[in-house]
Structure formats: structure tokens, C-alpha cells
Amino acid sequence: MPGKRITDQQIRLYMANRKDKTQTTSAAKAGFSERSARRIESGQRQLGPAKPRSYRTREDPLEPIWDSVVVPLLEQSPTITPVGIFDHLCEEHAEDFLPNYRRTLERRIRQWRFLYGEDQDVIFRQQKEFGRQGIMDFTWADFTVTIQGETLEHRLFNYRLPASGWGHAEVVYGGESFTAVATGLQGAFEQSGGVPTELRTDSLSAAYKNNTSEREFTESFQQLATHYGFQPTRNNTGIAHENGAIESSNNHLKNQIRQALAIRGSHDFETKEEYEHFVAKLVERRNCRIKPLLIDEQRQLQPLPAFDSVNYSVHLLKVSTTSTIQLKRVTYSVPSRLIGSTVRVHLYDKTLEVYCHGEHTLTLERVYAASNRRGHQIDYKHVISSLMKKPRAFRGCQWREQLLPSDDYQAIWKYVDANLTMDEASFYMVRLLNVACKSEREDAVGRFVLDGIRVGRLPTLFDCEDRFLKDEGWMNNPKVEQHPLASYQQILEGAK
Known part of the structure; x- marks a missing residue:
């Protein structure tokens, strides 16, 4: 057949049929023409790879500008792209370069960089040991979820044990704060049944002091690491593939939520708690697939401490005459009996626990204020x-x-x-x-x-x-017994 190279397998098939069949029949069974059959029998086509030719079949369209223009540009800057060189040639060397040479130019640049370009970064695959490493990250939920018709802006806290593939996820409504980190890790450690030797993250501001070289970790995150007994580490800033095990998991988690929402047939939920339960059940079903591997990993995890870590921040606030307190640009109402008192507020990721003189007074749902705006949560009660x-x-x-x-x-x-x-x-x-x-x-x-x-x-x-x-x-019309007047007289006489 014209345009296709005859393979060694076709030649062997032709020669096997040629023992008892005509040249025409054998060539037809092998899938090529009689002329090719004659070349094979005359020795012009032998078994084995074809010899490379030392000549060009057509004139090189890049010859006028390759050595004088393109190569100096490639040597000058390793970051210049084929598209950038293509645009330059179209504008400055239009007499020697035509736009329909673009694919040839891209192919030649790619070949030149393989032969003479700079060394590229190498990805070193890591051995995954059970119980050694856990990875955590936050990712924006870039899909639509509504609570009673209102769009829910939120993040997902994602934790993963790379060796077994076990994961844990929680819905986060605020930023990448310490309370969100501590709450997410606390839930992940409890669900997995242990603590890894090393915890790897990116450069979270809640965990690391990125603007100073005096101390690497924040005091709160260092206390969290000491409490659970893990060694905190982080990948280099801007090198995403160093945290690839969690970056890939982020995408898989969000895609699974999208598919589950599509199967559910609705993106709307009655309450935030219903949506949180939806995400938790989805992650639980995914973890069931790797349960045997998790059992092997749990044997290598460190035991949990006897008590949970502190996953809140403490704030002392004065209750104003309007029966409100202000925290994180949000005004919260409290019972009016607390006006004038100083309350201690434990700020969690989703709630506020209010204490007055050491006693728990009430629990408030946390509200996150939009950027450059103030929020309110006022309870008429x-x-x-x-x-x-x-x-x-x-x-x-x-x-x-x-x-x-x-x-x-x-x-x-x-x-x-x-x-x-x-x-x-x-x-x-x-x-x-x-x-x-x-x-x-x-x-x-x-x-x-x-x-x-x-x-x-x-x-x-x-x-x-x-x-x-x-x-x-x-409502039941109870019967009331009327005492006789003599009994009242006895009371009066007793008083005298």
C-alpha cells in the first residue's frame, strides 16, 4: 500500500506464502504490491531496520535563519518559547520565514534543546513508608454549593497518608487559620487512629513565620507539634510537585464532590451541617476501598495523646451597653445580663464558647465577615x-x-x-x-x-x-377545695 513502510512481519508472511503460492497471491496476503514483492525477491528489500538516509528529500525551509537568528536566541535565554521566536521571525524576518513553517520551527527547537539545552529539574520518586508521613493542605472549593439558595463560599481541609492513600476532609468557612489547622488535624488523627512521624505542609502562615528567619514555626503550631509528637516539615515555596501527593488528592477530592453532587441532582442543602455530613460520607466511602492498607499503616502510627490539643484562640472582651461583643470584624449579641462584664471567648473554627467568671455561659455560631466588610449575628432572644x-x-x-x-x-x-x-x-x-x-x-x-x-x-x-x-x-379544670371559715378562725386564735 502506498505511503506505508513494509514491516519485517509482512516480509516473513510473504515468504511463507511464497512457498506454495504465486507472487501475486502472496503479495496480496502480505498487504503490499507486486512491485514490492519483486524488490524483495531481487534482494533490494531485506529483513531488519531500514538504513537511514544521508540526504534530504526536500529543501530545509529554516536554513536561511536557523544558525544566524534562531540559535543565538535559544542560547541567549532558556525561557524563551517557540511562540515568542515565531512571532519575532514573522515580524523581523518575513522575507525568509513563512507562517506555515511554525510546526517545523517548534519541532526543530525541541530537538535543539534536547541536544544542547540546559539541564532540567528531575523529580525523585519517594519511597512511601507506613506511618512515616502525613500531608495536609487547604484548597478552594471551586464548585457551586448553596444553602437554601445562597452560595456557600468555603475551603476544604485535606489530610492524606500517602503510603496507604487514606484521607480526611473537612469543610472550612474562613481562612487558613491556626484554629482551622488544629481542628482539621485533630479530627484527622482521631479518624486514622494515630499520628505520623512527620507532617508535611506548604508555607502556611498559620504554621510558619515566612517573613523572618529568627524562628521557623509559630508558637501555637510548635505547641501543637509537641503535643501530638510529629515533626513538622514544609516543601520549598513555589515548588508544587514537592507536595504532589496532596495536590493531586485535592483535585481528586473536588472532582468526586462534583460527581456526587451531579448524581444527587441538586447543589442545594438545607443547612451547613447537612453539607458537612455529605462530604464526610463521601470521604468515608472512598476510604473503604483502602481499608486493608490503612490497617497496615495504623500499626506504624504513633498513639494519640490522652487529651485533645488546644484548637482555639482565647480573647477577653468587654460586653458593651448594646449587649454585644466584637471579634474579627463581627458583632455578636449576648444576653443583656452580661452588660458591663468581661467575658472570655474561646474562638473555634465554627463556634464561639463564651465564659463569664470561669463558667460556660453560651455557645454562638461563628460568622466570617466578607473582605473589607463587617458582619453581624444578632439574636432577638x-x-x-x-x-x-x-x-x-x-x-x-x-x-x-x-x-x-x-x-x-x-x-x-x-x-x-x-x-x-x-x-x-x-x-x-x-x-x-x-x-x-x-x-x-x-x-x-x-x-x-x-x-x-x-x-x-x-x-x-x-x-x-x-x-x-x-x-x-x-386546661384540665382542676378542682379547688374551699376550706371552711372555722379553719381560718383557728389560725387567728392561734396567732393571739
Whole structure:
């Protein structure tokens, strides 16, 4: 067949058929022409590799500019690309170089660099020993996840034991902070059942002092390493393949989450906890595949310490007269009884634990403020008693929108603000929030009022209080025994 080189296998097949078949038949069975068969029989084509020719079949299109222009550019800079040289030749040497020579130019440059170029970096494959190394990293979740329709911006903490392939992942809503590192490692060590000898990361600012040469590790990360007994190490800045075992795992983890979301048929979740459980189950299913290897690795891991590490930062804050504290550009409300006190806040990655005089007072969900903005988390239950005394303050309050706990109450306020006077609307809303707080049936109260609005009748505050605050202890009409008057007379005589 024209255009294809005749192989040794075809020649052997031709010669085997030639013993009892004609030249035409044998050539057809071998897949080439009769003329090729005649050359084989005449000795012009022998078994073995073809001899390389010492001549060109066509004129070299790069000869006018290769030695005089291209080679000096390649010797001048090892970083110059074939595209850069191509653009230069098209602009400065258009009379000797045509644009359709591009592929030839790229091929010749590649060959020249193989023969005369500089040495390239070598990747040295590492031996993976059970229990020796663990790797951790943070990666942006570059896929869409929504919580009740609102986009969830988050990272993933990824931990991996390269020898067995076991992994652990957690959802992180803030930055690459020490609390996120400590919380993620604590969960990873507990799930894997031990601690590796060495922990490798990139140059995390939460772990390393990157701007000074006096001390390599931050004090908090050094204490964490001492507590668990691992040796912290890091790869060189900007050399991603040195941490390749975790970089590749980051991509695999995110691709698996994307596929799982596609199979689920929805990217929306009711709560953050539901999404966190979704990611945890996905990683757990992936780890089931390498369970035998994990058992071998667990034998080599160091035992866990008796107590967990400190995975929070401590802050002493003064409670203002607005019954709030401020931390990390976020304002949090606290019970009004704490006004004027100094509270100790343990700041975790997802919660705040508030202590007053050494006693745990309350737990708050942590809020992360967007870049160059301030955040708020206001709970109306913390200040409702004061609002009941000053209901008119509700209308002009800076946190009015945050005081309304849900979309139902936002809709109720919009309705009463449009249909009642200013004072009546504020009074109604504050009393309604008080009913929701005391009854502990916030959602039911909101739905009850909205249902009345939809049918054109706003429920009165008496209706709400009668429905949700009615004393259930008197529902059974208990019998009250009336004592005779003589018994009171005996009491009076005894007093005399």
C-alpha cells in the first residue's frame, strides 16, 4: 500500500506464502504490491531496520535563519518559547520565514534543546513508608454549593497518608487559620487512629513565620507539634510537585464532590451541617476501598495523646451597653445580663464558647465577615426583655433586619409597617417576638400570623398569646377545695 513502510512481519508472511503460492497471491496476503514483492525477491528489500538516509528529500525551509537568528536566541535565554521566536521571525524576518513553517520551527527547537539545552529539574520518586508521613493542605472549593439558595463560599481541609492513600476532609468557612489547622488535624488523627512521624505542609502562615528567619514555626503550631509528637516539615515555596501527593488528592477530592453532587441532582442543602455530613460520607466511602492498607499503616502510627490539643484562640472582651461583643470584624449579641462584664471567648473554627467568671455561659455560631466588610449575628432572644420596655426603639434600631429571625418575620414586618401606624407596627412586632421567644415555637408563630395575613385578617396579639402562651396547666379544670371559715378562725386564735 502506498505511503506505508513494509514491516519485517509482512516480509516473513510473504515468504511463507511464497512457498506454495504465486507472487501475486502472496503479495496480496502480505498487504503490499507486486512491485514490492519483486524488490524483495531481487534482494533490494531485506529483513531488519531500514538504513537511514544521508540526504534530504526536500529543501530545509529554516536554513536561511536557523544558525544566524534562531540559535543565538535559544542560547541567549532558556525561557524563551517557540511562540515568542515565531512571532519575532514573522515580524523581523518575513522575507525568509513563512507562517506555515511554525510546526517545523517548534519541532526543530525541541530537538535543539534536547541536544544542547540546559539541564532540567528531575523529580525523585519517594519511597512511601507506613506511618512515616502525613500531608495536609487547604484548597478552594471551586464548585457551586448553596444553602437554601445562597452560595456557600468555603475551603476544604485535606489530610492524606500517602503510603496507604487514606484521607480526611473537612469543610472550612474562613481562612487558613491556626484554629482551622488544629481542628482539621485533630479530627484527622482521631479518624486514622494515630499520628505520623512527620507532617508535611506548604508555607502556611498559620504554621510558619515566612517573613523572618529568627524562628521557623509559630508558637501555637510548635505547641501543637509537641503535643501530638510529629515533626513538622514544609516543601520549598513555589515548588508544587514537592507536595504532589496532596495536590493531586485535592483535585481528586473536588472532582468526586462534583460527581456526587451531579448524581444527587441538586447543589442545594438545607443547612451547613447537612453539607458537612455529605462530604464526610463521601470521604468515608472512598476510604473503604483502602481499608486493608490503612490497617497496615495504623500499626506504624504513633498513639494519640490522652487529651485533645488546644484548637482555639482565647480573647477577653468587654460586653458593651448594646449587649454585644466584637471579634474579627463581627458583632455578636449576648444576653443583656452580661452588660458591663468581661467575658472570655474561646474562638473555634465554627463556634464561639463564651465564659463569664470561669463558667460556660453560651455557645454562638461563628460568622466570617466578607473582605473589607463587617458582619453581624444578632439574636432577638438576647435583648427581647429590653425591647419590651422600649418597643419604639425597634423601628430605628441599626440591627432591625438582624433582629427578625426569618423570612416569615421579614414579611410580617413589611405588612404591619405598611398597614399600621409607626408606633403600632413597632409595638406589634416586639410583642410578637416576645411570644415567639417565650413559647419557644418561633416557626409556628410566624406561620400562624402569615396565614392570617394571606386571608386578609392580621391576627391580634391577644390571638397569638392565647394560642401559644395559654397556661396548659389549667386546661384540665382542676378542682379547688374551699376550706371552711372555722379553719381560718383557728389560725387567728392561734396567732393571739
